Amino acid sequence: MSIDLSPTSADLSNWRTAPFSRWAFHNIRAILPAADIESAPGSAWPLPASPVAFEDFGVRLPKGGTLDLDGFLKATATDGLLILQDGRIVFEHYDGGTDRDTPHILMSATKSITGLMVGILAGRGEIDIDAEVTRYVPEVAATAYRGATIRQLIDMRAGIVFDGAGLQAYADASGWEPAAPGTTPNLHDFFATMRAQSAPHGGAFSYVSSNTDLLGWAIERATGRSFASLVSTLLWKPMGASGEAFITLDRKGAPRCTGGFCATLRDFARLGQLVLSGGRRGSHAIIPEAWLDDIRHNGDVQAWRDGQWRDSFAAISRNMHYRSGWYVTNDAPQLMFAMGIHGQNLFVDAANGIVIAKLSSWAQPVDGQAIWLTHQAVAEFARSLKATA
Template structure:
């Protein structure tokens, strides 16, 4: 049975748009996003759950070094990285499942920028069906933004974070206001993402260069996907991914004031279903041999990321000793053992390790958006988890 702990009472009261990403309120808010922000429901198939058997394994001899030098056991690692939920799958079975801060196996949790990885899977499915041309310039799909810095950027460049988009202070403030995740300042008019993009007035820069992370790329890609497909994003995720995946619970995605999905960071789901996504990629895009994500798309993620773009990009210093790329919304590690992962602020992670037939889904409520100490110890824990599982 999964372990559970209760939520501190002060975290479940007083959460608002002004504080929902700050402890202690975040511990409650990350599990109750739909009570703070408008969301769209992502329906599951009612009678087609992908069953994952339980095969518990011991982590009693787990040991990892924390950033300060102290040694952490498994419980200490979970606490040090503010873990709300952890589900580990090996060989298609759940070998570890644990919850904290009031979360259960049925509780949804926001996955923040790991959402970009799911948006990438939807883009891949649509590209395989010739509904979406990833080599097309975004302005051919959305002519409304032809006069902005996005002119000349392709959907592929947006998907791989290789546009020249750099938001200045004013544009960053406007983007945050448009997304609907923050309380508006007294002098800020209500806005939405479509208006933000149409009125974006930053200096144009060349597209197609080094990796440059811009969350605005993926929200714009979501709008382009809706336009090209003729369907709302939540509907697409349900029909193309969530139902065929065999998700156990519905998911959701936040919406801006105009009803556009926040495809860069707005997904919420259970830890088990997050892990099922990893298991899908572990199987080459298939569930029990039935393709859900095109195998060619999964192969493209592994093989076709631009290593030079990553090496000269702004995040190479965070993984200085890794040969990596960023492709289709996924971080890909070429070093042995090869690994693919999705990552979001405040400690959201999904790791896929085909060599060890391993998937690790970790949902957290870390106090700062980027906690480098927690980030480092999480990645140091991966080989220790493999060791405990005999890898």
């Protein structure tokens, strides 16, 4: 008996494992249900090109040796890399079947988009970030989420503690794994019946992906509109996104606001440029500038230092915080970034006017060496651009 290991044989049982993942990550619609997020190709944010060769690019390895640009791209299983400086494309690269028009899954970089949506809605008076989530989703009043605020959800400071069975139940509900015959596990039912333990809310940083999926439910309840339509109307179209975009859905149609956003590399970069531009496209304010300033400056550094990932990120920075779905390193130059498993990243270096969008297909969900290499490369791109100025 032979087993088909061709990438195009990816399905719900294997789509996040190599070798199937590299094809699956840019063919999500073949595997998962999704809701369209409309773009605005007729009014796309222009991205003029000013190519830079990066001939002197080099990332020094801890044990000796240096990776040139091509070596870095291969070592970090890069599907797409786009670098903007002052709003112009200085480098653009595709591999693994991804191209300019291909929507690729952003994984947990989706959390950063959800965080921006909360900021937009809060600015419009449509959601109260200091309200308890039960105001919008009373179904969770008897669960560990009781007493948690919207702010604590987006900052990963809700006191939710899952055991192995709880994590599996959440995974089953997401729709990203096969369901047992005759069952339709889904996110809303999961939240209403979850049995996670509760720790005090507002404590140390604790990364719990379900927080952002619950936030998606709260957003839809607060507004009476689908998450996909809100993103399209309030963010994606005004920003001038031009390509195909969508978000995966569970078996009952709830959006995967923690990890299911799929977009083209150029539109991912446009999002970074919008953040760098203070939430404005020209004279049009899209994201409240105060919300972005809050992300950059008001995260709780002590909550990060007391949290679960302090040691994991120590080689990158010991001076970090997490705010509204975004990571911020407070070393000079301050770096604001979105991050998803298997190597999805969006970096915003406001001091140098640089945006870097990277899509990847790492074999492992979390690859410490690839994370370190990527951050080293971000610094090296900034150095190289200064040298060519």
